[in-house]
Amino acid sequence: MAPITLEKVTKVYPNGFEAVHELNLDVADGEFMVLVGPSGCGKTTALRMVAGLEEITEGQVSIGGRVVNDISPKDRDIAMVFQNYALYPHMTVAENIGFALKLRKLPKSQIRKKVNETAELLGLTEWIDRKPGQLSGGQRQRVAMGRAIVREPSVFLMDEPLSNLDAKLRVQMRSEVSRIQRRVGVATLYVTHDQVEAMTMGDRVAVMSAGVLQQCDSPQTLYDHPCNLFVAGFMGSPAMNLFEATVGEGAGSVLIGSQRISLDESVLKDKPRLRGYANRGVIVGIRPEDLPILETDSPGTTGFEGNVELVEALGSEQLVHFTSDARHIQVTAAKAADAEGLTEGALGNASVGVARVDARAKLSVGGRVRFNLDPSRIHFFDTATNAAIYAG
Secondary structure (H helix, E strand, C coil), rough: CCEEEEEEEEEEECCCCEEEEEEEEECCCCCCCECCHHHCCCHHHHHHHCCCCCCCCCEEEEEEEEECCCCCHHHEEEECCCCCCCCCCCHHHHHHHHHHHHCCCHHHHHHHHHHHHHHHHHCCCCCCCCCCHHHHHHHHHHHHHHHHHHCCCCCEEEEECCCCCCCHHHHHHHHHHHHHHHHHEEEEEEEEECHHHHHCCCCCCEEEECCCEEEECHHHHHHCCCCCCCCCHCCCCCCCEEEEEECCCCHHHEEEEEEEEECCCCHHHCCHHHHHHHHCCEEEEHHHHCCCCCCCCCCCCCCEEEEEEEECCCEEEEEEEEEECEEEECCCCCHHHHCCCCCCCCCCCCCCEEEEEEEECCCCCCCCEECCCCCHHCCEEEEECCCECCCC
């Protein structure tokens, strides 16, 4: 077993395009690290550099303390799982799983033992004599994982392995992949563009945009304390609502459109830097679940109003799409030139906000809705740097 370390790893292609910029990342032994970001952000390029499938322009990659920049992929003691499975159609499940062991010329009895153990771990024993064409997508993906596991590598590298599955099977396979990884206990670098997949699977999640690592932390920390607008807007489904706003005199309130929300001492104690933004513009962020319907006014409640544009009934909850007179902000992938600051090119207009509310709330399209906004749940961001305004 071995940890993975990337130190200032950079990839520049011959045409001058910088796909990855000075990436620093540590994956501990046995850790499940998810690399997430929009298409083209450099996450797959980073994975391929760890695998040895892409040449590193600058920096170094270490596996188990050994620098592997100049070591061929076959000598790095890694196993990769791809999104297209890459199974041999003429071979059975057992033959596919054991193929790498056969190439090593292991005794047949040893191959059979390892294949059977791996098939049992993956729940494939029943289909071990079938060929890939007779299997479902989820079963084929488990065979692809089995082929990686049976080699007992130091490191697993997975490149969007669930993207070809339908939505229901993808949800099921998330828990399967996580369960198997924990059983095997090997450092795993997993690439996905799906932030829900990243949140539910990773011990830690590294968020990338335009080749630059934005933040790396536990899923809950990323969600509760995003370091900048890109992470705030990317992590979470539905995405965080972002509005242009102005902090009031003495930072005692914030004006979102024409609606003034009071900020009590507990908010300023939690975010002391906010005092320095008095009478200045900021961007505020509100998670959809932090906008429950305000049934009746009572002491301690803060109303935030909007016009209902669309209601999505999901059975256990409703998503209320609403407009207000505040300017909504939409975060998009930054251009490479401004990926570190996420300034020009990172923002755009969004037409509506969204709230996650109780399934039994009575709502009508075109009507007015009042949300109960807890000021302590508001996120604040600097308009110049797009960095979060927290205590530090």
